[in-house]
Amino acid sequence: MQLFKLVALLPFIAPLALAASSKDCAYKTKEEVHAPHGWIKHSKPSPDHKVSLRIGLPQPNFGILEQHLYEVSDPDHERYGQHLSKEEVEELVAPHQESLDSVGEWLSAFGFKEEDVTRSPAKDWVSITVPVSLAEKMLDTTYHVWKHVGSGESLVRTTNYRLPSNLHEHVDVVQPTTSFGRFQPFKSTVVPFDEEPEPLVNSLVEAESFGSDVTVDPSCNSTITISCLQQLYNAVGYVASNNTKNSIGITGYLEQFANIQDLQTFYAEQRPDAVNSTFKFFSIDGGLNNQTLSEAGVEANLDVQFAFGLSHPIPAIFYSTGGRPPFNPDQTTPTNTNEPYQAWLDFVLTQKNPPLVVSTSYGEPEQTGKVTKFWADKSTEALFSVPESYARRVCASIAQLGARGVSVIFSSGDGGVGDGNPNPATQQCITNDGRNVTRFLPTFPASCPFATSVGGTEHIDPEVAVSRFFSGGGFSDYQQFLRPAYQQAATRKFLSTLPDGLYKDLYNPAGRGFPDVSAQGDRYRIWYQNRPILIGGTSASSPAFAGLVALLNDARFKAKKGPLGFLNPLLYSKGASTFNDVTGGRNPGCGTLGFNATEGWDPVTGLGTPNFGKLKDIVTSRFAL
Structure with a gap:
């Protein structure tokens, strides 16, 4: 066109x-x-x-950009994989x-x-x-x-x-x-050790069966490592290249930065071939990079160690973006820059070659206020902590990245159907329209239709929805984030399984459903301030999934193809059969039991967890241009 x-x-x-x-x-x-x-x-x-x-x-021409985005992202379309240039996207917006x-x-x-x-x-x-x-x-x-x-x-x-x-x-x-909006990191919850953790044993013990073609070390029930993720998701033995056309990025906010000494210790323990490798660093709006061990960011360490550890030696980038609440409003010099995510988008959209997959473990509830059944009555006013006009423009920026061949990945959150607080008993899911009634709180930007949202699982044989906190999921309340075509069939099937009237008026059944997929989300072994700890949250699931996407891009480059870009049309069609369906667990919140993980897609674990080997075969097959 x-x-x-x-x-x-x-x-x-x-x-x-x-x-x-x-x-x-x-x-x-x-x-x-x-x-x-x-x-x-x-x-x-x-x-x-x-x-x-x-x-x-x-x-005015965003609709044309959106058409391009879906055409180049649809594996059944003749333009699949033919992403636009930076200049072409800018022309369209x-x-x-x-x-x-x-x-x-x-x-x-x-x-x-x-x-x-x-x-x-x-x-x-x-x-x-x-x-x-x-x-x-x-x-x-x-x-x-x-x-x-x-x-x-x-x-x-x-x-x-x-x-x-x-x-x-x-x-x-x-x-x-x-x-x-209160742009916040999802809870990277540290698992307390009763005693100093034992060193990892590199040799595998007897493995249990997981699916038809994957074996998993039983120790992965208690500690997740790079090796565990490779086994669980059928990536054992895949050797990536350091093709400079490929890249993976991690975003850090709120004074979070990754410590290089901790990364090297992690590599020595779990990825010895990556020792002495590093990543490219960008500071945006004064983003920090203080390498003092005592000031390292646990979230940034988790994201970098697992995303870059899984995808090594693919070129890696870490973005540290400044600006955050709280601030001192009585000071006249500081600028009120507490919307750092848009600052990152502004920066990365100026780049000629942005990373081809980016993981972000931050977000906020769409709304905390007046929301009624506006999907049936377009004239009814809704109140959002992130106004829909602003959320729509942020989401449009994500679409621009997708059209250029970038896969944008978000954690779905750790508060179940609630407000991001992992404790359902203390969640505040109350409207402020005078009725003071309960309302589910979908997470943004995970609810953006142009992003890929990742929920959390735990255990092996079988994997179930994570239970120490709860995988965020549900349906967007924004009028313009209605259910996209790529998930119509999957979402309708799930909704048909719900008892009549269940959670009536608590959620928008016509909205974009999330998460799209899931991955292990608890008891990740990382190095933090020169010691090993276990940590959990969908903030772990997202960088892990992003690492696998970077490997898929590597496989496509080896097959003389381009990057995957916006993933969801592929995942819900040809890719759906490659996921390990998760049918156990739920995501309680807002005083309810939340939704159940069920057969097929659900708003707890999405389509399930990935089988890298099967996905690789699909994305490198003859259909995939």
């Missing part, structure tokens, strides 16, 4: 008369919310407190010139010049850093410091903002304004 040509952009110089007309145009409400459950208004920020406003301009001009005139009216503005490569995002007093004038609003009762975290936010009426069709979203 021939892509349209991008219209040459005009210089950012707006006549003062036009600027004045934009500024003087009557303001109308663009977005208005009630503060989500758990947030209280605390105080006024300093007028000089800096806010980095990100203005999302409409992407670029805003109309009229939107660029209108937003430019508005910014000029407040004294901004081109050098004050940062633009995304496609010009669909405009970023400016301003004191909160000026942001209030630009958006005709009032910011406050809001505090989260449970954590004590602070955000500078408003519950509404307004724009000149002539700008509404040219601006999708402005943030940070109404977003109360």
Whole structure:
């Protein structure tokens, strides 16, 4: 399909008369919310407190990009594997010139010049850093410091903002304004040792049968190692190459960085051929890389050791992204950069060659507020801690990566159907619409239809849904994250097994279901601060699955094919039969027993756990271009 040509952009110089007309145009409400459950208004920020406003301009041709994405990701389509270039994707998400001009005139009216503005490569995002007093004038609003009762975290936010009426069709979203999201790591829960753990024994003991063609060391019931994952998922004996076309990436946030000394100790114990190898490091917005052992990040160590250990010697990248809550709103110098995931997306989309598979073990509940049966009544208002307008744009960025051949992997979360708190008894799953009723809390960005979400399992022969915490899963509440075509049959089959009326009004049965797949999620043996520990969470499942995807990409390169890219259309079709179905366990939360793991896809373990050997045969077969 021939892509349209991008219209040459005009210089950012707006006549003062036009600027004045934009500024003087009557303001109308663009977005208005009630503060989500758990947030209280605390105080006024300093007028000089800096806010980095990100203005999302409409992407009028995103539907064409989405069509490309599904065509190049569908194994039954003639274009399968023919991913787009960076420039082709940017062309498809670029805003109309009229939107660029209108937003430019508005910014000029407040004294901004081109050098004050940062633009995304496609010009669909405009970023400016301003004191909160000026942001209030630009958006005709009032910011406050809001505090989260449970954590004590602070955000500078408003519950509404307004724009000149002539700008509404040219601006999708402005943030940070109404977003109360708490981007958090999923619980990398350390398993306490009663005594110092014994050294690993490298020689295998008698193995138990797992499926028809895989054997697994019984010790994997109590400790998960690289060898255990290779055995469980039929990857024993596969030797990857260090093809520079291939790559795997891990994202780190909230002061998380990976310690190289711990990584080398881990390699010496579990992957001796990887000793002295390392990874490429990128710091984004001041992301840390302090190699002091006492300051190493347990989440980052887990992700790097298993993702890179499984995929060695495939080129590896670690991204450390700065910016986080809580912050001190009384300080005037720091910028309120507590949406670090978008900062990572902004950075990686500028890269000519992003990593071909990326794992992220962070997320947040979609909503903590007013949500009713809006899937049946489009006019009913819903309240989200991550506004749908913003979530949709983040998800659109993930789609851009998928169209370029990147597999984007997310943990599904550890709170079952609840709020990310592994203890169902203390979860807060309450609406704030006056009814104070229970509502399941799906996880974003795991609920993005263009991402692959990974749940957690434990044990061998058989694997079951992890039980020490609970594999996140359910159905998206966002109106625009409806059930995608690739999972229609699988999701309908699952829903048909539920008793009539079960969890009525607690979830959206028309929404995108997640997770898509699962992998072992507990008792991973890692090295942390120069000692071995056991750790668990879907934050372990995601990098493990990503490591296997990197190996699949390696197999495709060896077969003279390209990377897999967006995985889900393949996984739910030709790939579905290659997964080990998980039929035991459930994901309780919000005062309920949650959903059951059942035959076929379910919102606890997805399609099940991967059989690498079978998947490799499929993705390197003649059908796969």
